[in-house]
Amino acid sequence: MHTSGEKPGKGTYKCQKCGKEIVLESDNDALPKCPVCGHEKWDKIG
Numbered sequence: 001m002h003t004s005g006e007k008p009g010k011g012t013y014k015c016q017k018c019g020k021e022i023v024l025e026s027d028n029d030a031l032p033k034c035p036v037c038g039h040e041k042w043d044k045i046g
Contacts, residue, residue, distance in 0.1 A: 004033045004040035012046035015039050 001016070002008045009027045014020070017039035024031070033040050 002031055002042045002044065004031050004042075006031050008044065011044050013042040014045045016041040016043055021045070 002013065007028060007030050008024070010024055010029075012021055012023050013031060015022075015034040015037065018034060018037040020034050020036040022032070022035075022042075031042055034042075
């Protein structure tokens, strides 16, 4: 599990609340709040 503001590295992340998937393209990118529901917890799925 990862939280908004962390920089967990490149990959695909899924919101634990609504299932929205986002992709971080760079190891320097920080996870945002979910753009759909505002949740801050993410699971790495790819």
